[in-house]
Amino acid sequence: QGTRDHPPAHVALRDRLLAAVVACFKRHGAAAIDTPVLELRETLMGKYGEDTKLIYELQDQGGELLALRYDLTVPFARYLAMNKITNMKRYHVAKVYRRDNPATTRGRYREFYQCDFDIAGQFDPMIPDAECLKIVHEILSDLQLGDFLIKVNDRRILNGVFAVCGIPESKFITTCATVDKLDKMPWEEVRSEMVGEKGLSPETADHIGEYVQLHGGLDLIERLLQDPKLSQNKLAKEGLGDMKLLFEYLTLFGITGKISFDLSLARGLDYYTGVIFEAVLLQQENDHVEEPVSVGSVAGGGRYDGLVGMFDPKGRKVPCVGVSIGIERIFSILEQRVKASGEKVRTAETQVLVATPQKHLLAERLKLISKLWDAGIKAEMLYKKDPKLLKQLQYCEDMGIPLAAIVGEQELTDGVIKLRDVATREEVRM
């Protein structure tokens, strides 16, 4: 349940998509690592807040207690700590596992690919963070998914807001989770969850509401830096200062047109400590797809400066910032688009079919195809001793094979082969 087999047309399309994402990661100088699908259970515990219950655990069959990885970020942090690496730019494309309620029409599965790019190391503020946003911008532009928006916020600003609204620190994380729902429900519902379930006073909730409904750009950052309360809060001030720097860098990259500083963005995971961001596709006005797919966020990430330290025996921290591209959701969109366009995705790359027009020529086909393979040419033949020529040409048409190399009795006598262009039926002897 919640997993699927990928037939050849899927894999061909997905490989195209992954190639575009990986090309971007490599353009930014990242190296690839790979980690096991299995992690020690204790590695994953206490990293995902409420979502810990979604972790797949393995049966205790003797030996270590294991679980399937939930994301690629925690394994990366473990990898850095285990190998005492304090400085690394890496990407990782691999499957992760979540015992979530699958919503397969929206591209949400229990087994799915993640494509992560992360920068670990002690650097000057916001330079790597800006690069992560540039990467999201490049990938979403390259893939021509239509208009998109990248929402940016900072956990320190959110925590500052909570503090000046009078929420005790112990309730920051749970309030964060409620604020995070603002992309799916209106403020009124979020407010009533705050008051009803989380036990905030109506005044506190309204106070939070004034902040978290704000979004804008540099102007908003400047305004909040002047906010009499927020500007007194150390965390918020740090966060806003960095946000301003980030926007300066994004301006130099020329991408602020698609970036929104959005105080409602909270993101669920516990481990974020600074900048957080999430990219969403905007409803397309001129939609070619019959049933537009609601896909939610297509990329997300942020800064997690404390995670590596959790795996180091001495708690040594390695600051990290990274981005995860939601390729399953992007895949759903591309798949619908291919379907709507009627484009036929070729699933094999065969260049030539080796064919014979008469019987008793299997040996000649085997000899010729062997030469083609050895010459690096993608070639097939039918696995029949004496197939009809029509069947062989039909196979070319079905599979989109452009050429047929035909050896018949005449060709054998003349020491040639006949190369046929399947579409035009043109033939040359060679």
Add this chain to the structure above:
Amino acid sequence: QGTRDHPPAHVALRDRLLAAVVACFKRHGAAAIDTPVLELRETLMGKYGEDTKLIYELQDQGGELLALRYDLTVPFARYLAMNKITNMKRYHVAKVYRRDNPATTRGRYREFYQCDFDIAGQFDPMIPDAECLKIVHEILSDLQLGDFLIKVNDRRILNGVFAVCGIPESKFITTCATVDKLDKMPWEEVRSEMVGEKGLSPETADHIGEYVQLHGGLDLIERLLQDPKLSQNKLAKEGLGDMKLLFEYLTLFGITGKISFDLSLARGLDYYTGVIFEAVLLQQENDHVEEPVSVGSVAGGGRYDGLVGMFDPKGRKVPCVGVSIGIERIFSILEQRVKASGEKVRTAETQVLVATPQKHLLAERLKLISKLWDAGIKAEMLYKKDPKLLKQLQYCEDMGIPLAAIVGEQELTDGVIKLRDVATREEVRM
């Protein structure tokens, strides 16, 4: 235990290796599929004989009982049956899981890649089987792993041998498993296991020994076809007839020089029904590697005509033959070779580092690198506001980045950049 993280140098080398294997699979017209790492537990049960105990099972957390796939063959058969596909040439490169005793120095892990190519469908005998052997021959030749030998046998011939030696059919599989050990222990030990553990009479064991120690080529096939006892056994006769045909096709492919018909080859898995084969590397006379790695078999496969039917509600069979390339073992050899050669594998592909020779030029670096990225050029910069030029050039040397694009105050005034060849120190203004 038995798994490992792959650092960038590993992944870079492995990607090279996988690319060569996949190129060969595509050259033979295969399409890729992908299946979940998770399978229903019942799908895997009863397919692997004694090795069933090595399957990783997932904890029962409600819902279905799951396990991690043990190989890619059983998922492929399930895929064919579920989708009622009777005809397919596919490859699949993915990780599989076995709770085996890891022997990591020999490249044996609990999580490892398999690279499988299989042909499913009802075809004329031995044509797809011959192609599988051609593929093994191509891949091992392409990778230049040194001399190798592909052993070939047929389960029907083995069963015929057992029958004429008077072994009851119920003991075929267990006798098969004992015969399979002939590649690791001498005949005397195998014989004593047959007599001691498996309860065969010494005469029967000796009789089997006469057969299973034979190996050769077409001549041996002809001799056995004349064998007064074997030629009377229906299964053996069929198997030997097909083996003769196979050798004819392999002769046309020009690869019999590296193929040995070897009656000691049995292969462990239950599901094989016809031709079986296994490729081994031969000890190299002129060994460049300091400590030669003992790697065992590097490819194997065979025909399994009954497996798909086990997943079809009506038991409809789809004949299949396939090959699995043992890339982990091949990887171990290549890794040792790279180490011995002192070759430095680049782990990132960065073409140019954007650098500045003076302070207060971060904005210029950000503007330039953004243009390079947008032009598809692989570019990096140091994440420091004011790094020293020497540090920037040192980074190029450490990472093997060939070029540095330098923007200084003079270049800004002149409206140029200075492109420096890191190795030769040559500079051009452009």
